[in-house]
Amino acid sequence: MGVAPLVMSGATKRFGAFTAVSNLSFDVPAGQIVGFLGPNGAGKSTSLRMALGVMAPDEGEVALFGVKPDIRNLRRVGFLPEERGLYKKMTARDTITYFARLKGMTAADAKARANELLDATGLGKFKATRISKLSKGMAQKVQILSTLAHRPDFLILDEPFSGLDPMNQQTLEDLIRAEHQRGATILFSTHVMEHAERLCDRIVMMARGRKVFDGTLEAAYETLGQGARIAVEHGFDLAGALAPKGFEAHRAADKGPGDSWRVDMPKGRGAQDVLRAALEAGAPILGFQPEEARLRDVFVALVGEAEAAALDVPGAATEAEAA
Amino acid sequence: MRNIYLIFRRDFLGYVKAWGFWLSLAAVPLFLVIGAGFGYFAASSSPVRYYAVVEPSGVIAGAIEAEFARSEARAAAETAALAADMQVEVSSDQVAAATPRKFIQVAAPATTIEDLRPYLLGEKTVAGPDGDKALFAAFLLTEGGGALQYWSTDVNVTTLQYAAETAMRDLGRRDALLAAGLSADFLKHVDGAALPVTAFRLRSEAEPADGGSEVTMADKAPAIVAGALAYFLWLMVFSIIQYLLMGTIEERSNKIFDTLLTSVKLPELLAGKLLAVFAVTSTMMLSWGLFAGAGSAIAASQSPAMMEMIDPFIAAATNPGLIIPALVSFMLGYVLYGAIFMALGSLCDTIQEAQTLLSPMMILLMLPMFAIFIAFNDPGSPVIDYASWVPLFTPFLLILRIPQDPPLWEILAQMGLMAVTTALIVWGATKVYRAGAVHGAGIGDLVGMVKSAMGMKPKAVKE
Numbered sequence: 001m002g003v004a005p006l007v008m009s010g011a012t013k014r015f016g017a018f019t020a021v022s023n024l025s026f027d028v029p030a031g032q033i034v035g036f037l038g039p040n041g042a043g044k045s046t047s048l049r050m051a052l053g054v055m056a057p058d059e060g061e062v063a064l065f066g067v068k069p070d071i072r073n074l075r076r077v078g079f080l081p082e083e084r085g086l087y088k089k090m091t092a093r094d095t096i097t098y099f100a101r102l103k104g105m106t107a108a109d110a111k112a113r114a115n116e117l118l119d120a121t122g123l124g125k126f127k128a129t130r131i132s133k134l135s136k137g138m139a140q141k142v143q144i145l146s147t148l149a150h151r152p153d154f155l156i157l158d159e160p161f162s163g164l165d166p167m168n169q170q171t172l173e174d175l176i177r178a179e180h181q182r183g184a185t186i187l188f189s190t191h192v193m194e195h196a197e198r199l200c201d202r203i204v205m206m207a208r209g210r211k212v213f214d215g216t217l218e219a220a221y222e223t224l225g226q227g228a229r230i231a232v233e234h235g236f237d238l239a240g241a242l243a244p245k246g247f248e249a250h251r252a253a254d255k256g257p258g259d260s261w262r263v264d265m266p267k268g269r270g271a272q273d274v275l276r277a278a279l280e281a282g283a284p285i286l287g288f289q290p291e292e293a294r295l296r297d298v299f300v301a302l303v304g305e306a307e308a309a310a311l312d313v314p315g316a317a318t319e320a321e322a323a
Numbered sequence: 324m325r326n327i328y329l330i331f332r333r334d335f336l337g338y339v340k341a342w343g344f345w346l347s348l349a350a351v352p353l354f355l356v357i358g359a360g361f362g363y364f365a366a367s368s369s370p371v372r373y374y375a376v377v378e379p380s381g382v383i384a385g386a387i388e389a390e391f392a393r394s395e396a397r398a399a400a401e402t403a404a405l406a407a408d409m410q411v412e413v414s415s416d417q418v419a420a421a422t423p424r425k426f427i428q429v430a431a432p433a434t435t436i437e438d439l440r441p442y443l444l445g446e447k448t449v450a451g452p453d454g455d456k457a458l459f460a461a462f463l464l465t466e467g468g469g470a471l472q473y474w475s476t477d478v479n480v481t482t483l484q485y486a487a488e489t490a491m492r493d494l495g496r497r498d499a500l501l502a503a504g505l506s507a508d509f510l511k512h513v514d515g516a517a518l519p520v521t522a523f524r525l526r527s528e529a530e531p532a533d534g535g536s537e538v539t540m541a542d543k544a545p546a547i548v549a550g551a552l553a554y555f556l557w558l559m560v561f562s563i564i565q566y567l568l569m570g571t572i573e574e575r576s577n578k579i580f581d582t583l584l585t586s587v588k589l590p591e592l593l594a595g596k597l598l599a600v601f602a603v604t605s606t607m608m609l610s611w612g613l614f615a616g617a618g619s620a621i622a623a624s625q626s627p628a629m630m631e632m633i634d635p636f637i638a639a640a641t642n643p644g645l646i647i648p649a650l651v652s653f654m655l656g657y658v659l660y661g662a663i664f665m666a667l668g669s670l671c672d673t674i675q676e677a678q679t680l681l682s683p684m685m686i687l688l689m690l691p692m693f694a695i696f697i698a699f700n701d702p703g704s705p706v707i708d709y710a711s712w713v714p715l716f717t718p719f720l721l722i723l724r725i726p727q728d729p730p731l732w733e734i735l736a737q738m739g740l741m742a743v744t745t746a747l748i749v750w751g752a753t754k755v756y757r758a759g760a761v762h763g764a765g766i767g768d769l770v771g772m773v774k775s776a777m778g779m780k781p782k783a784v785k786e
Contacts, residue, residue, distance in 0.1 A: 015762075052585050054761055071326075071588055079585045085578030089337060101329055102586035146582075 002030045003066040005077075005154035005185045006051055010060035013046050020046040022209045023060065028154075028187050033180055035196030036189035037295070038206035044189040045082050047206070048158050051187075052079055065154070075104045078152035082159045082189075084143050088132040092118060092142045095131060100149035110149065117145040121171070137168050144172065148179060155179055157188035161195055173199060193295035203295070207303040220298045226265045227297065228274045231258045231287035238263070241281035247274060250300060258286045262297060326587040330595025331602070334570060338603045348607055352614045371424070372459035373451050374483055375431035375439070382494070383464060383471060388428055390490035398422040426459070426483050427451055436463060436474055443476055462487060544635035545645055545726035550699050552649050553722040557692055559604050560660040564684055566600045567661060568677045571668030571759075580760040589757055593749075597661045648734055649722045655741045656718025659748050660688075666752035669759030670768070691719045698723040711737060714744035 006028040013021040021043040028034045036044050049055045050062055053069030065073045086095050096114035101107060118124050121141055131139050140163060147155065157176075161169050176199060180186055190196060196203055196217075203220055205213035213220060229252060232238050238261045239249040246269075252260040263274050271290035278285060338344055376384035399418045406413040429451040433439045441447040445457035460475035460483055471491060473484050497507045574580060583592055623633055639645060664684065671677040694716050698707045708729075711720035721737045758764040 049581065049761075052581075054581055054584050071586070074585050077585065079582065081578065081581040083578035083581070085574075085576075085582075087333075087337065087573070087579065089340070090333075098329070098333055099582065099586065102326060102583075143582075 004029050004063075005065055006187065007063040007066075008047070008051060008060065009063075011047065011050050011057040011062055012059040013043075013050060013055065014058050020209055021050070021057075024206075024209075024211055025060075026204045026211060026214050028185060029202075030185050031180075031183065032201040033176065033186045033188075033199050035200035035203040036187060036206065037191070037193060037196055037203055037299070038189075039191050042191075042206040043209040044206055045158055046209075048079075048156055048187075048189060051156065052077065075150070076153040078103075078147040078150065078155045078184075080144060080147045080155075080157040080160055082162070084140055084163070086131045086139060086143055086146075089130055091128050091130055092123060092134065092138075093127040095142055096146045096149050099146040103150035103152075105150050113149050113151075114145075117149060118142075121145065121175075136163065137165060140164060141168065141171075144175065148175070151182070151184075153184060155184050155186045155188075157186065159190060160188055161190060161192060169195075193299065197295050205299060205302065207299075212302045213298070217295075220295060223298055223301065226271070227291055228263050228265065228271050229260060229287075229289045229291055230263060230274070230278055230283070230285060231256055231260050232278075233258050233284035233286060235259070236284055238278065238281075238283055241283055242274075242277055245277040245281065247277055250297075256287065258284075264301070326591045327595045327598065330583075330587060330592055331598045334596055334599030335602050337570075338566065338599065339606070344603065344607070348610055351611045355614075369425055371453040371456075372426050372480075372483070373429045373449060373453075373456050374426055374460040374462070375429055375442075375449070375458055376462040377431045377434050377439075378462070378464035378471075383462065383491070384428060386490040386494045387462070387487050390486045390493070391424065391426065394486070395419075395422055395424065426486070427453065429458075431461065432458075436461070436472075439463075439474070443474060445476075459483070541635040541638065544639040545642065546723075548636055548639040549645060549649065549722050549726050550695070552653065553695050553698075553719045555608065556653050556656050556719060556722070557688070557695060559601075559608065559657060561688055562604045562607070563600045563657075563661055564664050564681065564688075566603060567596070567664040568668040568671065568680070569674070570596060570600070571665055572671050572674060572677055575669060575760060576672060584761065589753060589760075593662070593665065593753060593756060596665060597658065600661065601657060645725050648725050648738065651738055652718040652721045652741065655738075655745045659714075659718065659741070659745045662745075662749045662752035666755035666759070669756045670765050672765065676765075687715070691716050695719055695723065703727055712740070714740060717741045717744075 004027045008027070009025050011021060011024045012019065024043070024047055036048070038044050046055070050057050051064065051069070052074065053062070053064070062069060065076060067073060087098075090098065093111070093114045096117060097107070097110040100110035100113055105113065115124075115127065118127050123138060123141060123145075126134060126138065131142065134142065144160065147157070155176075160172055160176075164172060173195070176186055176188070188195075188199075200217060202216050203213065204211060205220075213223070230238060230249075236259065238259075239251075242249050242263060246266065247263050249261045249263045252262045263278075265271070265274060275285075275288055278288075376387060378384065399415075399422055402418050402422060403413065406418075429449050431439070432442055432447070432449050439458065439461050442449055442458040443461060448455040448457055459477070459480075460473060463472045463474065464470075465472060471487065473487060475483075496510065500507060500509050574583070587595075619633060667680055667684070668677065671680065694707065694710050697704060697710075698720055701707070707720055707724065710716045711724055717737050718741060721734065721741070725734070755764075758768065
């Protein structure tokens, strides 16, 4: 196992009186896919920019491949920023070639690699098309390919799935898996937990600039244990009914008849115990389904429902912070 | 260096691939060609016009005719001299054809303005050497001979009127001289007897004076070359504003900075961009210069006199004593102003926002322009001496002061001042650029940044 591509130790970043990231420590071991999770405004992008040396931490340290980020070790990194943008008058091939050359590739290698990537992703016939003439999805694909072109050892992707349609999201997931199989270490941020559940070996969860969880997916699920989803008639307070029986229930946003609740099951107690307790409490049950915990539920349990709601409302946390 | 080259190359190609660049490149030569062609066409297509003089003696008519004859003789002599300079043989007929008479006197068809009216309005024509035509104008001597009236339907063409005024002035002088018992050529003799005033320049013993002490073009050429260089620098700085503003806005609005800054260092990015804009404006100006140079070379090859005229300028432009400080001033001045404009551009999100910056930038640039004007007219002015110590003016004014042989310590001190100022400006501009590009700071944050840099309050640029 080589040196960890990224180690952050006590990194803190402030903008005036506002603390965007507070005392953040985590590492990204070589060869893993790590999800960096949290709602918008949690401090993910700021953390990633510190990781890349785009901005320096006010406190703490960042080590990229064991040393402070600089242009030399950044050549081993491919970075996809959250705010996408390319030179609109450049062609797709020239764009990929240009960014690959900035990462140290020769002109001939960069051009060949651009052709290879464009052909492989179905953009072959748009090689000579200006970015301004491409659809938004195609332009995003070109930017992702620019990130991969120089075959980086470490990929940092900031909200890579945002703005992509479901088909392109799947294509990107496949690309991430392919890069991982090639040997690349991958750190990507997202506020959509499902992507992390499908891709990650490890996750780091952020809320309000602080790390709230750092570990494997299994460890994350274990923080909750098993659970069950119970739909009851509208207006029935299941949380209040189950609390005396030692179960904790949270409202869920599931669509369906009545109100949906997720009930956490303490260790040693099973789905049948929940169902029995609910019936004994006189709950008007419309549906019942035992289930494994989801990352979103883990996040809810760690930071509370109000904070977790920001996962589904882009920009909500940012506004809250600004206020 | 490789990254600077890549940034430079992309930006440069981005600019030169745009239509606007080629339009700008073609505009100046095209304007000169069209302007010259238009002037030639206007002169050659000017019609032959008839005029008549109504006065009984014929003296006034003769005087106006004599004035035209004098003008023609002057033009013919100039044409012949030019032909001789260019070593081209031309006949007297060819000389006459090069300066054709455009106003021809014809016999007056009537003696009052009422009777002349149909001829002037084109309802009737008069016969003349160029066929039958309407009268363009008529001169009528008032009763008593107190004034000469000029009548025409087109008062915008004033050549004939001015020729008549000159003729009347000469006629008046001649009559006055004759009345005083002097010959008509008396004033010419007087002018010829005036003492000539010749300009000399006192040279130091070390200074070569191949042509003696008399002031020649070789003495004036350094100041003219210095003035041209200073103006060229100003023009270049003026030209880059738009490129730097628009280029930076494109990158900021396209959100490319983060990607770029993980591949290149910020100073490399700035250097590449500044070099690209420098190359674009240099390409443009060199192309124009080549156009002018080619024209001059052609003229010089045709005329030894033209070559003699150009020689002192070439000598001045290749004199290390002028060109080295001038080039240093030029480069530092370009970087100084370029860094300021690029930093300001990084704070703008939209073209509209940038346009609000253009006015203060223009005012900032007009200040050195005023100084250039003053220095050009009076290079030894104390105002210029003092102003040349103001860092924003130094690049322009040091160039202009060089031909005045300022003390060496002043040249070195001002070059040092420029270097230090440029380094400080680049340092500050890098900070502002980083704040704009990385932290998304806007124009409104500029004051806060300055205060922060001066330690007056903590930086509060929000991400």
